[in-house]
Amino acid sequence: MARFTAEHQLFRQTVREFVEKEINPYADEWEAAGTFPAHELFRKAGSLGLLGVEYDPAYGGGGADHWYTVVLGEELGRADCGGVPMAINVQTDMATPALAKHGSHELKKAYLEPALRGELVASIAVTEPDAGSDVASIKTTARRDGDEYVISGSKIYITNGTQADFLTLLARTSPEAGYRGMSLIIVPTDRPGFRVARKLRKLGNHSSDTAELVFDDVRVPVTNRIGEEGQGFYLQMEQFQKERLIAVYTALGGLQRAMERTAAYLRERKAFGGPLLGMQYIQYTLAELQVEIESLRQLAYAAAEGVVAGENVTRLATMAKFKAGRLVRRVADTCLQFHGGAGYMEEMWTSRYFRDSRLLGIGGGADEVMLRVLVKTEGLEV
Ligand SMILES: Cc1cc2nc3c(=O)[nH]c(=O)nc-3n(C[C@H](O)[C@H](O)[C@H](O)COP(=O)(O)OP(=O)(O)OC[C@H]3O[C@@H](n4cnc5c(N)ncnc54)[C@H](O)[C@@H]3O)c2cc1C
CATH class of the missing domain: 2.40.110.10 (Butyryl-CoA Dehydrogenase, subunit A, domain 2)
Known part of the structure; x- marks a missing residue:
């Protein structure tokens, strides 16, 4: 089944351009400042329809299917920093899902609608x-x-x-x-x-x-x-599912970009008479990581398919969040390692990716909390 239609790919292009034009040129400045202009950036994102792709058009949402959220996450994940994509994800898939699904009409008019336009953070x-x-x-x-x-x-x-x-x-x-x-x-x-x-x-x-x-x-x-x-606890548990899925989709974009950049660097970097990418150990390590990334992608896409079909995806979403939390650490560490001393420098993207990727195994439910859920879904309780 073709998961991404021509419309999805057009949307992918829109998000990619948004990242390249509105985030990446300012990423260093915002990292140094310890913040970013959320109101300014969210208005731009809102005007492109990026802040509520699946939400009800009656409140300014896109009324689109879940694959648009997959695309949004994957493309935001390719940004030059992890902080801004995370902030956008909070706006779209962490702070607003319960409001959109269970809020009153008046509450949605007052808060959801301006949030989707990027006017309220x-x-x-x-x-x-x-x-x-x-x-x-x-x-x-x-x-x-x-x-x-x-x-x-x-x-x-x-x-x-x-x-x-x-x-x-x-x-x-x-x-x-x-x-x-x-x-x-x-x-x-x-x-x-x-x-x-x-x-x-x-x-x-x-x-x-x-x-x-x-x-x-x-x-x-x-x-x-x-x-x-x-009902708050239950609504929040339901909302956490959205949070975990967007976090996984975003991680996938970051993982793929990190692998692309690392392979490109190693193709150019010469040692022992040839490009470092020619070292079998390096080729095998990167090939193995691609297997892991593809496994995560398939798990995430299976969860997305379940969402589209209206199924309970707790098991797959939890597995994907757990795997993503572990995998980003491994990939970030390996990419930094293969960049050598350059990889340890602040000016190289690997340092920021190494730091930023550490969060996924903690935020939105730590790895161990995911395992706690999986003990139940896998019937391992005594
Ligand atoms: C950068 C950042 C942004 C965040 N943004 C938000 C936000 O916007 N909103 C929000 O509400 N929260 C946010 N958080 C909080 C985040 O969700 C929590 O840090 C996370 O849920 C873990 O909770 P805790 O820090 O209290 O760790 P604790 O609950 O104290 O747990 C500490 C550690 O113990 C281990 N552990 C926990 N439970 C178990 C268990 N059952 N079995 C075995 N080991 C276990 C895990 O390794 C865990 O990391 C953010 C955190 C960070 C770092």
């Missing part, structure tokens, strides 16, 4: 200083007071956190009810009591801003809740 706020992998142990509370929630607590490692206009926040709406005591709430960041406590410095993804956020009795209308009260 979104963050997903789940992780807390004392709760990351164990999402069910979050402590931030949203206490009901009449028609409002009063939010108290803090969130950490929040992507787009210093620039966000609104957060999709997971908070505890009834402390005693465990998994069923959480709700997803849209929190505009211009409310009194909200503040960015600090912008965090990181190992990689420097162009993406990451923040710790504090909520000190922040009031939002109860109508800002997505779906039913108490």
Whole structure:
């Protein structure tokens, strides 16, 4: 089956041009600045229809099939930095899927529609200083007071956190009810009591801003809740699936580009009387990595096919996220190694890729959290 039609390929060209024209020329500058102009860039992305390819056209989405999301991820992944693609992915597939699927018409008009145009920047706020992998142990509370929630607590490692206009926040709406005591709430960041406590410095993804956020009795209308009260944990688990899939598609683009650049470098670099690419050890190593990348691609495409068919793809998406998290580390390390001293230099792309790729095995569910899910899907529980 041809997965990508001529229309998909046209879209691929659009995203590739966007990356080459609007991201790559500024990547070094934004990496050095530790941030990028999200509002400016997202408006450009929005005008090209990149921010809501699958969302309902009634709110400005593209109403397209899931293969467009695959294309979007693959092409963003070819950018010269990991931070900006990650920030875009947060906007399109991490902070907005639950809002698009379960939000009220009014909430979607107020937040989704401008987010898809790139006018409002979104963050997903789940992780807390004392709760990351164990999402069910979050402590931030949203206490009901009449028609409002009063939010108290803090969130950490929040992507787009210093620039966000609104957060999709997971908070505890009834402390005693465990998994069923959480709700997803849209929190505009211009409310009194909200503040960015600090912008965090990181190992990689420097162009993406990451923040710790504090909520000190922040009031939002109860109508800002997505779906039913108490459904937040389940809605977030569903939303995580989108997050993991786009992360995998983006990783695939990055992997492929890294392999292309490494082969091109080794074809030119001479040692021991010929190009380094002529060394059988290097050829075999790169060929083996291509097998791994193709295996990941097939796993990811099988998951995408499942999404298109409306199936539950938890198993395949989890496997793909796990494999991608491990593989990017191996490929980034190998590419750097085969570039020698040049590969260790800041001016060579390999250094940034090495740093940026370390995140995938941690964010959006660590490798071990993926394995925890797979223990269940593979029937390995005792
Ligand atoms: C750059 C960056 C951007 C991020 N962006 C966002 C964002 O936008 N929004 C957001 O909400 N969060 C974000 N995060 C947070 C991210 O999702 C969490 O860091 C991640 O889920 C892990 O949680 P934790 O850091 O609390 O690690 P912990 O939960 O403390 O886990 C630490 C380590 O323990 C191991 N581990 C965990 N559970 C198990 C287990 N069951 N069995 C065995 N080993 C285990 C894993 O190796 C894990 O890495 C971001 C993180 C980073 C670094």
